[in-house]
Amino acid sequence: MNKKENLQHFTVDHIRQIAEAYVRGHEMQVSFSPDITVVLHGRPASLVKHSLQKGVPYRIEQHRIGFVVGGTGNACLNLQDFLIEKHTAIFASDGSTLQINDYSPDAEITVLSVSEEFLNRSLGIPRPELLRRGCFGCNFPLTDVETGIAQTVFSLLYTLLQGDATYRPAVENIVAAIFRFFDALYTRQLALSDKVAKTGSRAQHVFDHFIQLLREFGVREHDLRFYSDRLCLTPRYLGTLILQASGHTAKYWIDRAIITEAKLLLQHTDLTIVQVSDRLHFPNSSFFCKYFKRLTGYTPKAYQSISHTV
Secondary structure (H helix, E strand, O other), X not given: OOHHHHOOEEOHHHHHHHHHHHOOOOOOEEEOOOOEEEEEEEOHHHHHHHOOOOOOOEEEOOEEEEEEEEOEEEEEEOOEEEEEEOOEEXXXXXXXXXXXXXXXXXXXXXXXXXXXXXXXXXXXXXOOHHHHHOOOOEEEEOOHHHHHHHHHHHHHHHHHHOOOHHHHHXXXXXXXXXXXXXXXXXXXXXXXXXXXXXXXXXXXXXXXXXXXXXXXXXXXXXXHHHHHHHOOOOHHHHHHHHHHHHOOOHHHHHHHHHHHHHHHHHHHOOOOHHHHHHHOOOOOHHHHHHHHHHHHOOOHHHHHHOOOOO
């Protein structure tokens, strides 16, 4: 894999670059290491200015968990749109796809980035529900009190990371506490959602599994029947449940998964259009080009040349 292809990942090195370019003279605080990084009062504006591009999908490296300190905005996480607003918790698993679409100038987030190995040492077994059911990413509201607790714990973790190796066991315990705390809130939110919409719970359950399958197989499997067979449903019934749960057709989600991956490959690798077409299992590059233009308004070549930086 060449250097440019590595840039399809939003890595901890991106965070380090942001810290070096932005932290001095600003309120944002960053504690950086290869397996655990904490950002206090991070601004999406600094992410876009120094490392990421607005409106472009990136693949996330490591697990990310945190909350919105202030401001508003919107992003796309693993094909699903979500609102960025104050007192919202956010979780994205390792390998998730993130696209920042818009934000207010005062938008701020506090976030923890942690490697799978470090998380395993911290949490042990069993894994929290958040990591199992929310494995493709999620967001949910926090109360003022819960946000205050989160701010206190994240600040404590940041302070401990400024110390020496003596604090390592405490750091692992604080990371575990953060995940357990957010897991309790996530589990509560699931219970509330089921209570409010019991009639739609089956549709939502099927939709969640459908999105997980798209994450795993969407690059090469473009036919709804593949997913209906996996879920032991007829294509028609699966389509009905997906529409009921999301307001969009199953084809919409399949197309969205393919286009997201196509954008990743076109924007962040040196692969040719023919190679991208092959990677996405299209019969030929001509078919891929027509498909891409129909759904995005751009030819693949034109998309590669567009600068999305704002």
